[in-house]
Amino acid sequence: VTSIREFTHEFMIAQGLTKVFGNPGSNELPFLKGMPAEVQYVLGLHEGVVVGMADGFAQASGKPALVNLHAASGTGNAMGALTNAVYSQTPLVITAGQQVRETIGQESFLSNVDAALLTRPLTSWSMEPACAADVPRAFGQAVWEATTGTKGPVYLSVPYDDWDQPSSPNDRHLLARSVTEARSLSQEQLDRLVRRLDRADRVALVLGSAVDTVNASDDARILAERLNADVWVAPSPYRLPFPNRHGQFRGVLPAAIAGVSERLKDYDLVLVLGAPVFRYHQHSPGQYLADGVELVQITEETGAATRAPFGEAIVADVAGALAALSGNVAARPNSRSGSWRESTPAPQAQDGIFHPAKVFELLRENAPGNTAYVVESTSTNEAFWDQMDLRLPSSYFWPASGGLGFGMPAAVGVQMAMPQRPVIAVIGDGSANYGITALWTAAHYNVPVTFIILKNGTYGALRWFADLLQVEDAPGMDVDGIDFAALARGYGVTATTVASEKAFIDSLSRAASSGRPHLIEVATSLTTP
Numbered sequence: 001v002t003s004i005r006e007f008t009h010e011f012m013i014a015q016g017l018t019k020v021f022g023n024p025g026s027n028e029l030p031f032l033k034g035m036p037a038e039v040q041y042v043l044g045l046h047e048g049v050v051v052g053m054a055d056g057f058a059q060a061s062g063k064p065a066l067v068n069l070h071a072a073s074g075t076g077n078a079m080g081a082l083t084n085a086v087y088s089q090t091p092l093v094i095t096a097g098q099q100v101r102e103t104i105g106q107e108s109f110l111s112n113v114d115a116a117l118l119t120r121p122l123t124s125w126s127m128e129p130a131c132a133a134d135v136p137r138a139f140g141q142a143v144w145e146a147t148t149g150t151k152g153p154v155y156l157s158v159p160y161d162d163w164d165q166p167s168s169p170n171d172r173h174l175l176a177r178s179v180t181e182a183r184s185l186s187q188e189q190l191d192r193l194v195r196r197l198d199r200a201d202r203v204a205l206v207l208g209s210a211v212d213t214v215n216a217s218d219d220a221r222i223l224a225e226r227l228n229a230d231v232w233v234a235p236s237p238y239r240l241p242f243p244n245r246h247g248q249f250r251g252v253l254p255a256a257i258a259g260v261s262e263r264l265k266d267y268d269l270v271l272v273l274g275a276p277v278f279r280y281h282q283h284s285p286g287q288y289l290a291d292g293v294e295l296v297q298i299t300e301e302t303g304a305a306t307r308a309p310f311g312e313a314i315v316a317d318v319a320g321a322l323a324a325l326s327g328n329v330a331a332r333p334n335s336r337s338g339s340w341r342e343s344t345p346a347p348q349a350q351d352g353i354f355h356p357a358k359v360f361e362l363l364r365e366n367a368p369g370n371t372a373y374v375v376e377s378t379s380t381n382e383a384f385w386d387q388m389d390l391r392l393p394s395s396y397f398w399p400a401s402g403g404l405g406f407g408m409p410a411a412v413g414v415q416m417a418m419p420q421r422p423v424i425a426v427i428g429d430g431s432a433n434y435g436i437t438a439l440w441t442a443a444h445y446n447v448p449v450t451f452i453i454l455k456n457g458t459y460g461a462l463r464w465f466a467d468l469l470q471v472e473d474a475p476g477m478d479v480d481g482i483d484f485a486a487l488a489r490g491y492g493v494t495a496t497t498v499a500s501e502k503a504f505i506d507s508l509s510r511a512a513s514s515g516r517p518h519l520i521e522v523a524t525s526l527t528t529p
């Protein structure tokens with residue numbers, strides 16, 4: 001008789017879930033027993049790193065990732081990483097071991113009390129099956145909940161004595177199941193939108209990260225060029241949905257109410273695709289939109305449509321909408337299409353201290369054009385977008401809720417999913433500490449990420465926020481004196497500390513040709529975000 005474990009392993013392989021990102025405890029061992037050779041277990045040394053790696057892997061591969069955590073303590077460690085994954089709608093199937101079913105009520109050691117509640121509201125679905133016989137169906141539901149409707153992380157807690165129970169012959173039906181969806185614009189919605197776009201004088205496209213998640217930036221560019229529309233990226237992007245040096249690219253909208261309405265005030269129609277309206281961050285009250293500006297939002301995320309405070313929302317497949325719109329709007333004269341903007345020269349490094357813009361200029365000039373960047377350096381965004389020239393989909397990954405500890409692990413996950421592209425992680429010296437153990441996994445599985453640590457010795461973004469909020473004496477702002485090269489070597493990753501542009505370029509090219517992970521730490525000056 002097939003056990004529930006054996007059936008579940010077979011189902012995982014049938015679903016293509018052939019990597020398990022995990023950190024094990026005793027509750028998980030009965031699930032991990034006899035794992036088929038087709039399944040690779042990727043060990044992370046902290047559950048935040050495990051979920052960060054799975055998040056990067058799932059985003060870069062475009063497929064769900066399977067995670068296995070240790071009951072409540074493991075799940076608790078993963079919650080910070082889940083704040084990102086839930087906002088990037090990353091399909092993660094998070095499983096966790098539970099104590100023996102009959103001992104949960106008495107809360108014996110390692111019981112995950114109220115397991116199905118533990119991850120709410122950071123999972124769209126969570127469950128602990130009411131009996132062992134329901135585990136296979138619940139596992140299937142977890143996979144389809146993660147990948148259908150508003151996609152995102154889900155959670156399944158399984159008592160560890162369930163795995164040895166016999167699987168039912170009915171479970172075989174699960175192997176034949178599929179769950180798909182089609183939520184394209186209706187013909188009437190499409191016709192109405194095309195008429196509005198064709199009649200509008202000055203159109204702005206505001207593109208969200210989901211446009212890159214669904215790999216639709218090419219159609220976004222075609223639509224923008226046909227409309228001769230200005231293109232903005234929606235606030236707080238965790239992906240790049242449009243080439244940032246394209247002649248029609250106007251920048252990333254500030255994550256502030258007044259800032260957004262100021263930049264959108266001269267348009268008569270704003271079309272938002274694949275973004276919430278909007279993910280503001282610093283609070284600067286004002287009019288949501290200037291008078292005369294109309295806004296239409298197309299999103300796959302029902303909640304982003306229903307909770308928006310203004311504009312007309314359509315819940316529909318974003319890639320399909322872009323393909324339909326770009327094929328139906330009238331073409332306008334456009335001298336900008338296909339043009340590329342030059343970048344501004346970065347300030348020179350002084351006495352071994354680099355302006356972050358100089359680091360980015362050296363990356364633009366020396367890293368391969370198909371490099372994918374995983375960035376978690378919270379005071380250098382402006383310099384990054386000024387200097388970088390990213391033209392390919394899946395070229396930029398950022399923690400979707402700003403939950404730090406994403407960058408280094410996600411870079412490992414992205415590189416595992418895209419072995420054909422170089423991956424460079426650009427990490428602040430504050431952020432690096434939240435996911436630093438990812439270096440061990442990079443070394444252990446030889447994942448050739450180049451990690452660049454920008455050392456300004458402080459929580460730069462918080463200094464900027466402290467000024468904004470007039471908090472003169474904020475404590476806990478400094479993180480100086482950390483030797484990341486020594487930490488990297490301690491986890492098995494080679495490292496260099498560079499103090500000149502030549503040394504930076506040499507380290508970069510040596511790292512790229514080594515085929516191994518490498519860390520480069522560079523002292524940088526403090527800039528405003």
Ligand SMILES: Cc1ncc(Cn2c(C)c(CCOP(=O)(O)OP(=O)(O)O)sc2=O)c(N)n1
Binds near residue numbers: 080380402403434460
């Ligand atoms: C898990 C977690 N903890 C704390 C913060 C708060 N935080 C912190 C601590 C920041 C400073 C990060 O410093 P850095 O060195 O990585 O980058 P910059 O110096 O460029 O800001 S930005 C920010 O929002 C967070 N976002 N996420």
Ligand SMILES: [Ca+2]
Binds near residue numbers: 428429430454459460
């Ligand atoms: Ca810093």
